[in-house]
Amino acid sequence: MNYWFKKALSRSDATKTILEVPRDAANLPQKNKEVMLVQDQTGERWKFTVAIKKDKRKRLQGQWGRFTKAHGLMEGVVVTFYFNPTRNLYSVEFERQLLSGWRITSSEGSYEKKLSQEDFTGTLDIPLTATYSLDENNQPIMVVWDQTDKHWEFQTTIGGGDGSKRMLEREKWLEFVNHNQLEVGETLKLRYFPTRSSYSAECEGPNRIPTLQLYH
Template identity: 80%
Template sequence: MYFCFEKTLSMSDATKTILEVPRYATNLPEENKEVVVVKDQTGRKWVFEVAIKNDEKQKRLQGQWSGFTKAHGLMKGVIVKFYFNPIQNLYSVEFEGQLLSGWRITSRTGSFEKKLSEEDFTGTLDIPLTASYSLDENNQPIMVVWDQTGKYWEFQTTIGGGDGNKRLLEREKWLEFANHNQLEVGETLKLRYFPTRNSYSAEYEGHNRIPTLQLYH
């Protein structure tokens, strides 16, 4: 796996149809209009096109870039990192930072965290579309979570949000989960994905909460 480049997204990168690639980037095609396939942190593949300004040799990624940013709720300040696997002729991308949904991506392995607000308890909890690892191959909207008591939860989810970049948890089940785990406004909920189990583990942090041993399933 070879490193290509890292960039902190500008407002233009996050809201327009192209990503301006840093000039130091390596392991990218040198021909204009060449197509590259990029795998994101959920395993979904995206098709980008490399555009090169002949006068400046400045490279850009376009094609599905706009759909990519919307699907993951990327915004200004998010860090994206691109890598290239020459054996598979496949690129991969990681990102970390604050998402539009209020969640924060904390690692390459699909870990998310959010400080819970009053709105999360009066309505339902929304999660980024990126947190769709536990959907099956038929895209069934089920999210599987193990909490710190060892209880297993299955959440029905729906797509929502003004621009369709959120996945909403089933309200009654979410409130049952929050009550069972005694979640409060101001606490931080962390979700960590385990691909071997195709499910998440949940942990919580707050000023009044006694740390508990995380259960991995």
């Protein structure tokens, strides 16, 4: 299998229907509008279309937008493409690392991150792709059940200047930290339950005794 190219997705790559291909990419089809069959790391296959601009720069279109949405890819995620000439098949792998240190742990919308000191001094940045509900005022909230079976509703806001971050309200997050006795270096895991439109939260660390997650 031959290496093709690696790229950290730009905001445009992750949010639009086009991937800008680096100039040094090898093994790329040379015909405009040629369709490539690309297999991802789950075994699913996608059809990407090569678009060649006047300056010879290349883009991938076709199902690229559907691919990024299906896997919850965001700005900063690293994608690597390969080409297998014997099978005439391309493959793509991505490192499930998101902004603010989050990792995608399933295609259903579950995430985890190792908590840093910054997470305890202010608010918590959460993935833009995380699922939210709306409260009675039509404002976005994140509903979470913790390991003590306590129910939390976090107000969320968009920030980061360019809208690249979604943040939990500071006071409620710090209350959550104290209630669950979270520590720097522990891993916070959020698992989404679509039937409940909410998450369960679990924290793992060297000094923490595993508990059975209760969920109703």
